[in-house]
Amino acid sequence: MSRAADRLKVVVNHLDRPCSFVQASTSGENVAYYQPQALRYSFDNDLLSTEQRISYEEDGFLLIKGLVSGEDIDRFRAAFERICRREVQVPGLVVMRDVSIAKSEFVPDQKAISKLQDFQEEPELFRYCSLPQILNYVECFTGPNIMAMHTMLINKPPDTGNKTSRHPMHQDLHYFPFRPADRIVCSWTAMEKVHCQNGCLVVLPGSHHGTLKEHDYPEWEGGVNKMYHGVRDHDPNHPRVHLEMEKGDTVFFHPLLIHGSGMNQTQGFRKAISCHYASADCYYIDVRGTTQENIGQEVKEIAARKYAVDDVTFEDTWAVRGRLVQGDRTNL
Numbered sequence: 430m431s432r433a434a435d436r437l438k439v440v441v442n443h444l445d446r447p448c449s450f451v452q453a454s455t456s457g458e459n460v461a462y463y464q465p466q467a468l469r470y471s472f473d474n475d476l477l478s479t480e481q482r483i484s485y486e487e488d489g490f491l492l493i494k495g496l497v498s499g500e501d502i503d504r505f506r507a508a509f510e511r512i513c514r515r516e517v518q519v520p521g522l523v524v525m526r527d528v529s530i531a532k533s534e535f536v537p538d539q540k541a542i543s544k545l546q547d548f549q550e551e552p553e554l555f556r557y558c559s560l561p562q563i564l565n566y567v568e569c570f571t572g573p574n575i576m577a578m579h580t581m582l583i584n585k586p587p588d589t590g591n592k593t594s595r596h597p598m599h600q601d602l603h604y605f606p607f608r609p610a611d612r613i614v615c616s617w618t619a620m621e622k623v624h625c626q627n628g629c630l631v632v633l634p635g636s637h638h639g640t641l642k643e644h645d646y647p648e649w650e651g652g653v654n655k656m657y658h659g660v661r662d663h664d665p666n667h668p669r670v671h672l673e674m675e676k677g678d679t680v681f682f683h684p685l686l687i688h689g690s691g692m693n694q695t696q697g698f699r700k701a702i703s704c705h706y707a708s709a710d711c712y713y714i715d716v717r718g719t720t721q722e723n724i725g726q727e728v729k730e731i732a733a734r735k736y737a738v739d740d741v742t743f744e745d746t747w748a749v750r751g752r753l754v755q756g757d758r759t760n761l
C-alpha cells in the first residue's frame with residue numbers, strides 16, 4: 430500500500446472557514462489529507478467517524494444530538510429541585526447564587542440558585558457522569574481510565590438587568606492544575622432547548638490550538654460572579670459559533686476551547702448539566718509562577734473557609750472531589 434493510500438481523504442466542502450489541512454483538488458472540491466496517526470486530540474476506537482475526529486481536531490468541540498434521554502433529564506431536574514427545596518443535604522455541594530442577588534436584600538427562594546457545583550455525592554445527579562453513552566464518547570478523548578473531576582448543574586437565571594447572567598469567554602483549563610490538556614474533556618448537556626435568547630454556549634472554533642491565556646475578572650459595570658474569570662484578551666474577530674441545542678443534546682469540548690455564554694433574556698432558568706473528565710493517568714502541576722496562580726489562590730481561600738482548615742493545596746481540592754468512573758485510578 431502506498432503512503433498516500435494510508436491517508437484519510439475527506440471532502441470538506443461543508444467548512445465555511447479556513448482549515449489548516451485543506452487543499453483544493455483538481456475536481457474543484459476541497460479535500461483534506463490526514464495521517465490517522467497525526468490526529469492528536471482523539472483516539473481511534475470505532476465510535477467516532479473519521480469526519481467526527483477531524484471535526485474535533487479542527488474545531489475543538491463535537492456536538493452529539495439526542496445523547497441523553499428526556500427521562501434521564503427529567504430525573505436530574507427532579508434531583509435539582511429537591512436540593513433547591515432543601516429536602517436533601519449533600520456533602521461538599523456548592524450552591525451558588527447570582528452575584529446580583531447574593532449582594533442585595535432580595536429574599537432568596539429556590540429560584541435564586543444559579544449553579545450547583547461538586548454534586549459527586551448526590552447519586553441521582555452523579556448518575557449523569559456515569560451514563561454509558563457519555564463515557565463511550567469521553568473515552569475517545571481521555572482513554573480508558575476515566576476520572577470525573579468537576580461536576581456542575583447550571584441554572585442560568587433570567588438576567589436582572591445587570592448582565593451578570595453572562596459567563597465571560599474563558600478556557601476551562603485555567604481552573605485545572607492537571608495535564609496533559611488533550612486528555613481532558615468537558616461534556617455539557619442541554620436540559621432544555623438552549624438558544625441565543627436564553628444564553629446558549631458560544632465557542633471560538635479552533636481556539637484550542639492556542640495556549641492557555643491569562644484570565645482575570647472582566648471589568649463589567651454590573652458586577653461579576655465569583656470566580657468567573659475571562660480571557661484577558663482574545664481576538665474579537667475570531668469567528669464565533671452559537672451552539673443552539675435541544676434537550677438531551679450533548680457537546681464535548683477541549684479545555685483550551687475559548688467559550689462562554691450570553692445573558693438570559695427570557696423569564697425561564699436555562700438549565701444544563703456538565704462534567705469535566707480527565708484521564709486518571711494525568712498528573713498534577715504546580716501553578717505557582719504560572720497564569721493559573723490567581724485562580725489557585727482564590728480556590729485555596731474558599732476551600733480553607735469551607736472546610737475550616739488553614740492549609741489545603743489547590744491539588745488537594747481536586748483530588749478529594751475527583752471520582753473514578755471507568756478503569757483504574759492510576760494517578761489523579
Ligand SMILES: CC(C)CC(=O)SCCNC(=O)CCNC(=O)[C@H](O)C(C)(C)COP(=O)(O)OP(=O)(O)OC[C@H]1O[C@@H](n2cnc3c(N)ncnc32)[C@H](O)[C@@H]1OP(=O)(O)O
Nearest residue numbers: 523524525526527528531532601604653654655656657731
Ligand atoms: C471549569 C469551571 C470550574 C469553570 C467555572 O465553573 S467558573 C465559576 C466557578 N465558580 C466557583 O467555583 C464559585 C463557587 N462559589 C462559591 O464558592 C460560593 O458560591 C461563594 C461565592 C463562596 C458564596 O458562598 P456562600 O455559601 O453563598 O457564602 P455567603 O452567602 O456567605 O457569601 C460569602 C460572600 O460571597 C459573596 N457572594 C455570594 N455569591 C456570590 C457570587 N455569585 N459572586 C460574587 N460574590 C458572591 C457574598 O456576597 C459574600 O460576600 P461578603 O458579604 O462577604 O462581602
Ligand SMILES: Nc1ncnc2c1ncn2[C@@H]1O[C@H](COP(=O)(O)OP(=O)(O)OP(=O)(O)O)[C@@H](O)[C@H]1O
Nearest residue numbers: 511512513514515516517518519522524525526537
Ligand atoms: N439544599 C442546599 N444545600 C446546601 N446549601 C444550600 C442549599 N440551599 C441553599 N443553600 C446555600 O446555603 C447557604 C445559606 O443560605 P441562606 O442564603 O439562606 O443563608 P445565609 O447565606 O446565611 O444568608 P445571607 O447570605 O442572607 O446571610 C447559601 O449559600 C445558599 O445558597
Ligand SMILES: O=C(O)CCC(=O)C(=O)O
Nearest residue numbers: 583596601688689690701
Ligand atoms: O453553562 C454555561 O453558561 C457555561 C458554563 C461554563 O462554561 C463553565 O462554568 O465553565
Ligand SMILES: [Fe+2]
Nearest residue numbers: 599600601688
Ligand atoms: Fe467553561
Ligand SMILES: [Mg+2]
Nearest residue numbers: 526531532537
Ligand atoms: Mg449567604
